[in-house]
Amino acid sequence: MxxxxxxxxxxxxxxxxxxxxxxxxxxxxxxxxxxxxxxxxxxxxxxxxSPISELSDFAQEYADSIYQSTKHPVCITDTDNVIAVAGVAKKDLIDKPISQDLEKYLEEKKTVMLGTGKDKGPIKISEGQDFTITSQVIVPIISRGDTIGSVVIFTKETGETVTEVEAKIAETAAAFLGKQMEE
CATH class of the missing domain: 2.10.260.10 (Pemi-like Protein 1; Chain: D)
Incomplete structure (x- = not known):
């Protein structure tokens, strides 16, 4: 200490x-x-x-399932750290602090798609992240009116972008995890 x-x-x-x-x-x-x-x-x-860290095993299974369905990398965060990752090496993101940019988007409490030509370019998920993201959807996990984390689905390959389908999947995951925290 x-x-x-x-x-x-x-x-x-x-x-x-x-x-x-x-x-x-x-x-x-x-x-x-x-x-x-x-x-x-x-x-x-x-x-x-971190209330959502209690669900970290469940969040990891959920992230794995989303990755299997979409073939796009996924991470689930609480308001401070990445707690689940699928589709990229865990050492790159797991247990790392979220970026200040991601923290700002979480404060807005709304779904954001970045790098799809409609909005700004993608942001880093974690400050220490050493790979490039080409597009992403960020959905806050909200429980009892408070943001407790996020679901992020992203792409790394040039020319690949997330779509409205991935946004709906991320929104469903975030809503489900938020409801789990209310029980």
Whole structure:
């Protein structure tokens, strides 16, 4: 564990303020849920809670199914990281932070098709991504009115583009995963 040199006191209601610099670095916003862990040495560990990560095995099976049907790579994300990948090497995306561009599209809470000639060019899914995307559809996963992740279907080959069919498949997947989180 890395020390920050920052010390905070507990107030009379048992609260501790997480410094702005740490919240910014860890992408923690007001209202974000945090999980609390303790260890044997008496340390308290706070981790940003991702409700959709509970479905990561299911999300992986869903991504595999979409890839088998469309033959286009697929990834499913929470609001911070890629949690499921099919059609590209997992090491390229899995558990990597999503890009700031993808985060901005998720905030809009609407389906976006990029690189199809109708809109802007495609964006990186993850900042560390080292392959080129030629087109993509990005669909936010919404549960109880909040964006909790995304389904992204994309193409990598020159001349290939996603179509309205892939958009509908991604929208169906996102709606289904969102409903799973409401139960």
């Amino acid at each position: 890395k020390a920050t040199g920052i010390v905070r006191r507990i107030d009379d209601l048992g609260r501790v303020v997480i410094p702005k610099e740490i919240r910014r670095t860890l992408r923690i916003k007001e209202g974000d849920p945090l999980e609390i862990f303790t260890d044997k040495e008496g340390e308290i560990i706070l981790k940003k809670y």
